Amino acid sequence: MSINKDTIKKISKLARISVTNEETDRLEKDLNSIIKFVEQLKELNTDKIAPIASVSDQALTMNKDEIKKINEKEEILKNAPEKNSNYYIVPKVIE
Amino acid sequence: MSDKEFNYYISGETGKWEVVIGLEVHAQVSSNAKLFSTSATKFGSEPNSQVSLIDAAMPGMLPVINKFCVEQAVRTGLGLKAKINLLSVFDRKNYFYADLPQGYQISQFKHPIVGEGEVILDMPYGTKKIGIERLHLEQDAGKSLHDQDPTKTFIDLNRSGVALMEIVSKPDLRSPEEVAEYIKKLRSIMRYLGTCDGNMEEGSLRADVNVSVRKIGSKDFGTRCEIKNVNSIKFMQQAIQFEAKRQVDLLEEGKKIDQETRLFDTKKNETRQMRSKEDAHDYRYFPDPDLPPLKFDQSFVDEIKQKLPELPDDKKERLIKDYKLSSYEAGVLISDKDTSDYFEDIAKNSDVKLAINWVIGDLFAALNKIGKSIKESPISSKNLAKLIDLIKNNTISGRIAKEVFELMINDNRDPKVIVEEKGLIQESNVGELEKIIEKVLKDNTDKVAEYKSGKDKLFGFFVGSVIKESKGKANPALVNDILKKKLS
Numbered sequence: 001m002s003i004n005k006d007t008i009k010k011i012s013k014l015a016r017i018s019v020t021n022e023e024t025d026r027l028e029k030d031l032n033s034i035i036k037f038v039e040q041l042k043e044l045n046t047d048k049i050a051p052i053a054s055v056s057d058q059a060l061t062m063n064k065d066e067i068k069k070i071n072e073k074e075e076i077l078k079n080a081p082e083k084n085s086n087y088y089i090v091p092k093v094i095e
Numbered sequence: 096m097s098d099k100e101f102n103y104y105i106s107g108e109t110g111k112w113e114v115v116i117g118l119e120v121h122a123q124v125s126s127n128a129k130l131f132s133t134s135a136t137k138f139g140s141e142p143n144s145q146v147s148l149i150d151a152a153m154p155g156m157l158p159v160i161n162k163f164c165v166e167q168a169v170r171t172g173l174g175l176k177a178k179i180n181l182l183s184v185f186d187r188k189n190y191f192y193a194d195l196p197q198g199y200q201i202s203q204f205k206h207p208i209v210g211e212g213e214v215i216l217d218m219p220y221g222t223k224k225i226g227i228e229r230l231h232l233e234q235d236a237g238k239s240l241h242d243q244d245p246t247k248t249f250i251d252l253n254r255s256g257v258a259l260m261e262i263v264s265k266p267d268l269r270s271p272e273e274v275a276e277y278i279k280k281l282r283s284i285m286r287y288l289g290t291c292d293g294n295m296e297e298g299s300l301r302a303d304v305n306v307s308v309r310k311i312g313s314k315d316f317g318t319r320c321e322i323k324n325v326n327s328i329k330f331m332q333q334a335i336q337f338e339a340k341r342q343v344d345l346l347e348e349g350k351k352i353d354q355e356t357r358l359f360d361t362k363k364n365e366t367r368q369m370r371s372k373e374d375a376h377d378y379r380y381f382p383d384p385d386l387p388p389l390k391f392d393q394s395f396v397d398e399i400k401q402k403l404p405e406l407p408d409d410k411k412e413r414l415i416k417d418y419k420l421s422s423y424e425a426g427v428l429i430s431d432k433d434t435s436d437y438f439e440d441i442a443k444n445s446d447v448k449l450a451i452n453w454v455i456g457d458l459f460a461a462l463n464k465i466g467k468s469i470k471e472s473p474i475s476s477k478n479l480a481k482l483i484d485l486i487k488n489n490t491i492s493g494r495i496a497k498e499v500f501e502l503m504i505n506d507n508r509d510p511k512v513i514v515e516e517k518g519l520i521q522e523s524n525v526g527e528l529e530k531i532i533e534k535v536l537k538d539n540t541d542k543v544a545e546y547k548s549g550k551d552k553l554f555g556f557f558v559g560s561v562i563k564e565s566k567g568k569a570n571p572a573l574v575n576d577i578l579k580k581k582l583s
Contacts, residue, residue, distance in 0.1 A: 054388055062159070067134065068128075070147055087251055093192070
């Protein structure tokens with residue numbers, strides 16, 4: 001498997017991150033070398049091994065159904081570039 | 096064709112078409128806290144007042160799953176007679192949207208917590224089994240308000256991270272009516288279980304509707320379209336009617352159906368394309384590295400199973416058996432747990448036939464008129480039982496009972512008190528009744544003569560007059576008996 005410029009453009013669009021042509025060149029090289037490195041795993045025969053979702057043997061720990069009000073809206077909204085009447089404000093997005 | 100037979104087909108120019116529908120229902124878990132955070136889930140709170148650093152997707156925050164939500168998913172799965180998976184996996188479903196701060200929704204893709212199950216529908220043409228494909232847990236997104244400003248969208252993250260159960264049906268539904276029954280049944284099962292309040296106005300229950308059409312007799316499925324996020328049964332039915340017709344028209348013109356996502360415009364009563372093909376979502380699912388697999392053992396499931404309440408189907412069967420109800424009567428009662436509880440409160444110790452007639456007759460009509468649910472009924476089951484007992488032991492007639500019932504609607508007073516206060520106790524003293532009857536016969540000697548010469552129909556007139564003379568208090572059965580003797 002290898003990654004070309006179109007794939008990079010597609011991924012950047014999906015993630016809404018703009019990438020310049022210069023960056024695309026660099027990313028293409030970097031990503032391909034990462035993929036080549038990971039592809040070494042293909043040398044192993046895994047035909048008879050069930051896929052796993054996690055390498056640790058741990059299972060999920062669970063919380064009780066209790067409300068703990070740790071953060072107030074002022075603190076949450078402090079990070080918003082724009083806000084109005086306790087709402088986050090973003091450029092208009094309609095699907 | 097009678098409605099005892101299934102007959103929902105779209106008639107086109109080339110013949111009849113069958114509609115194939117599958118639903119993805121999103122049901123909000125009735126939990127206090129969110130699926131992976133300890134923020135509250137309360138509906139209608141001040142914007143962004145129930146948002147933790149996890150819900151706002153601040154870097155470095157780690158999700159911890161809410162055990163109660165896991166239990167409710169298992170409970171619901173058991174209610175759907177479904178296979179419970181002791182191992183399931185949470186995946187990231189990646190997409191970019193302003194009300195999804197993580198940039199992905201935590202959902203379950205390959206390994207859901209609940210597998211195949213079923214829901215039984217009671218249709219006029221018989222029972223029908225609808226297959227359940229799966230049920231999985233996932234996070235809800237925040238809420239976007241697009242109508243506050245011409246160039247801006249307002250975002251409220253209170254709903255962000257709330258636990259949803261996505262319940263996916265098999266493509267077994269064939270008409271808008273079946274869809275309505277399916278949603279009602281699913282909602283009723285979840286309400287019995289207490290896992291989801293099913294409140295569609297507040298968005299606790301909504302559905303994506305998959306619709307395709309095919310010629311009658313065809314075994315292959317047509318290309319389907321998905322209508323997103325429909326939040327009422329009526330809209331689901333309208334959307335299906337429109338969408339099926341649209342697809343039939345296209346196919347008959349020799350065109351192809353594009354598999355696409357559509358939205359239902361409730362004002363124009365039409366579906367339309369949501370996004371073009373090149374913008375189609377590419378979710379790039381992968382297991383969430385923050386969350387190891389969800390594992391529990393069979394004893395966890397068994398413990399939940401032991402605590403399951405009686406479910407609608409079982410209750411229906413029991414009501415028919417215990418109270419000798421018709422399938423229809425039992426069906427009406429079980430559709431809402433509060434209704435069947437109310438009925439059973441009365442029927443346990445009072446006359447069953449009167450109980451069913453008063454509950455699904457007069458009480459339903461009265462509640463409908465004042466726009467209240469049975470839970471908010473101004474007449475308690477205890478007082479309606481007393482009213483029924485008064486009829487049963489001949490203290491009052493059915494006619495007087497309706498008068499008393501009208502008074503009870505206003506103040507939920509004890510019917511015994513009303514009856515005594517207003518002097519409405521039924522007159523069953525033969526001597527007293529004879530006096531009234533004699534007076535009526537004396538006042539109507541001409542009619543008596545007519546009756547005796549063969550005009551039998553006048554008997555009803557005499558009964559009516561006696562009851563009227565007694566101000567409605569005369570025991571109608573006794574009046575009948577005495578009149579028959581006097582007139583013979």
